[in-house]
Amino acid sequence: MRIAIFTDTYDPDINGVARTLKYFIHYLENKNISYKVFAPDSLSNESVSSNVCRVKSLSFFLYPDCRLAFPNLSRIKSELEEFSPDIIHVATPFNMGLCGVYLAKKLTIPLVGSYHTDFDHYLKFYDLRFFSKILWKYMNWFHKPFKKLFVPSNETLNQLKCQGFVNLEVWPGGVDCQLFHPYYEKQVIREQWGISKKYLLTYVGRLAPEKDLKTLLAVAKTLPAEINEEVQWFVIGDGPQREELQIEAPANMTLTGYLTGEQLAEIYSASDLFVFPSPTETFGNVVIEALASGTPAITANSGGVKNIIKAGVTGYLCETGNVMEFTNAILKLLENDDLRKQLGIEGRNYALTQSWDKIFYHLLWHYRAVIDEPNIQKYA
Numbered sequence: 001m002r003i004a005i006f007t008d009t010y011d012p013d014i015n016g017v018a019r020t021l022k023y024f025i026h027y028l029e030n031k032n033i034s035y036k037v038f039a040p041d042s043l044s045n046e047s048v049s050s051n052v053c054r055v056k057s058l059s060f061f062l063y064p065d066c067r068l069a070f071p072n073l074s075r076i077k078s079e080l081e082e083f084s085p086d087i088i089h090v091a092t093p094f095n096m097g098l099c100g101v102y103l104a105k106k107l108t109i110p111l112v113g114s115y116h117t118d119f120d121h122y123l124k125f126y127d128l129r130f131f132s133k134i135l136w137k138y139m140n141w142f143h144k145p146f147k148k149l150f151v152p153s154n155e156t157l158n159q160l161k162c163q164g165f166v167n168l169e170v171w172p173g174g175v176d177c178q179l180f181h182p183y184y185e186k187q188v189i190r191e192q193w194g195i196s197k198k199y200l201l202t203y204v205g206r207l208a209p210e211k212d213l214k215t216l217l218a219v220a221k222t223l224p225a226e227i228n229e230e231v232q233w234f235v236i237g238d239g240p241q242r243e244e245l246q247i248e249a250p251a252n253m254t255l256t257g258y259l260t261g262e263q264l265a266e267i268y269s270a271s272d273l274f275v276f277p278s279p280t281e282t283f284g285n286v287v288i289e290a291l292a293s294g295t296p297a298i299t300a301n302s303g304g305v306k307n308i309i310k311a312g313v314t315g316y317l318c319e320t321g322n323v324m325e326f327t328n329a330i331l332k333l334l335e336n337d338d339l340r341k342q343l344g345i346e347g348r349n350y351a352l353t354q355s356w357d358k359i360f361y362h363l364l365w366h367y368r369a370v371i372d373e374p375n376i377q378k379y380a
Contacts, residue, residue, distance in 0.1 A: 001367060002034040004085035004109075006100025008069055008092040010039035010052070014258050015206070016285045017091055017116045020173060025051075027360040036083045038076060038096060040067035053079050055096065069095040077103055085109060086371050091116065093142045101145060110370045113143060114150040114171060115160065118303060121280040125209035136163055147370045150363070152283035153304030171363055172307070173283045174356035175292045179262065182294025182348060184269040195270070197232035197252065199334055202271040202295070204264070204286040205278060207239035207255075212300065215277040218323045219330070220250050227334060228252065234267060268293035272340065273333055279320040281305050288354060291315070291347030296340060298329045314347040 009015055011022045021037070028035045040057035053076065057067035080103055090100040090113040097113070104111035120136065123129050143149050143165060150171035151157045157168050190200070205211050220233055233253035235245065246255055259267060268274070274290035279302035281287075287308050290297050299305045301317035309315045316333075318325035333340045 001087070001364065001371070002083065002085045003028065003036075003367070004080060004083060004088045004100070005035065005037045005039075006088065006090045006092075006096045007037065007039050008067065008094040008096045010037060010042075012042060013067075014260065016173070016283065019285060020116070021091060023174070023176070023356050024360060024363075027356060033364075034083075036079070036085065038071070038080075038100065040069040040096065042067065069099075071095060071099045073099065073102070077106070080109075081107065087112060087367050089113065089367075090146070093139060097142070101142065105145065110373070111146055112148045112150065112367065112370055113146045114152075115143070115156065116152060116282055118156070118159075118280050118282050121303070122210045125212075125280075140164055147373065148366055150366070153307045155304050155306055156282045169366055171366075172354070172359060173285050173288060174354045174359040175285075175288045175351050176356065177292050177348075177352055180265045180268060180289045180292035180351070182269050182344065184266045186270045189266045189270040193234075193267075193270075195232050198230040199272045200232050200234060200267075200270055201273050201275055201330070202234045202236065202267060202290075203275055204236040204259075204268075204289070205276065207235070207237050207241040207245055209241065210280045211278040212280075212321060213241055213245060213277070215321050215323060215326065216275065217245070217248055217250075219275065219277070219326045220253055222323055222327045223330065227331065231334075234271070236264065236267065265289075265293065268295055271295045273298060273330060274315075275326065275330065276300070276305070277318075277321070277326065278305075279303060284308050288351055292351035294344040294348045296333060296343035296347060298326060298333075308350075310346075310350070314343055314350055 007021060009018045011018055035051055037052045041054040055069045055071045057069040076099060087110045088100050088104045090097045120132055123131055146167060148167050148169050150169050151160060152172055154170060157170055160168055203216055231252055235253060235255045236259050238258050268290050274295045274297040276287055276297060276299045279300040281303040284305040287297050287299055287305050291314055297309055297315035299309055299317060300320045302320050309317055311317050316329040318329055
């Protein structure tokens with residue numbers, strides 16, 4: 001099987017789509033499966049690979065960390081024909097995605113895609129709700145040619161069904177349980193970061209309006225004084241709201257910027273709770289990473305996160321934006337060490353069932369079904 005992937009975000013970008021594709025590429029390499037990625041260039045330094053075709057791009061003004069690609073169709077068509085893929089997978093609905101859809105039609109290559117981001121839910125956080133109908137019309141038009149559209153959760157599948165999408169298949173995210181685990185030296189990590197408080201509470205994600213960081217700040221400021229004195233907050237990530245958060249954050253909240261790899265895994269492992277108020281997740285990669293690390297998660301009862309957290313077993317689900325629900329869930333777990341440890345164990349056990357290998361194996365099975373579909377029709 002030869003796989004071409006078109007995406008508007010790719011390693012070294014730090015987001016759920018880029019991270020998922022990075023794991024997928026590692027899987028393909030380990031299985032000796034041929035692939036070619038077509039993606040925007042990046043300001044970051046990255047290794048040059050003949051398997052990755054980089055396209056000129058500019059920073060997107062509404063979302064500076066994202067790149068707006070300007071693909072040279074002639075060049076990409078030439079590279080695609082030379083690679084001769086069996087299937088094209090489009091991961092994003094922007095310029096690179098449009099390029100992938102166009103060339104799949106032009107060269108009659110089977111086309112599939114994946115849906116990772118709840119753009120409609122984002123709109124209200126940017127005062128753009130009036131744009132919703134236009135957005136859904138575009139999304140329906142864009143995804144209509146796909147033989148299969150992979151979505152990360154049942155929640156997203158049901159949402160898209162209501163909008164008239166077809167050919168939907170659930171393709172959940174996985175987690176690397178060898179990297180994310182509870183067995184790092186917690187005391188050493190605490191000393192490295194100068195954490196002297198009894199409890200470490202952590203948030204990981206973009207610092208942007210759609211993550212509802214206002215609720216996170218409000219929760220941090222609502223904890224009773226006697227508990228707050230024992231709590232250290234780590235906010236891991238970056239984005240357009242970092243400067244605002246730096247000003248408004250309480251004294252016991254540290255903004256670390258982006259962390260990746262083992263450094264990030266160590267912080268998850270050393271944390272007592274993971275607090276994640278974002279209501280816009282189609283899956284929630286950071287949530288399952290926390291669970292894999294043995295850290296109970298307290299999240300918004302919204303989006304794909306609802307399919308990861310089993311309330312009272314691996315964490316708690318709180319009404320979106322409900323500061324008191326989040327606060328009470330935190331207090332309940334900080335005041336009950338045995339319950340907190342039990343939730344951590346259950347979270348780890350769940351994460352162990354969500355290996356990337358199993359998830360990518362099923363994806364390739366779906367690829368094969370799409371590739372073989374014309375032959376099935378021919379001999380039916």
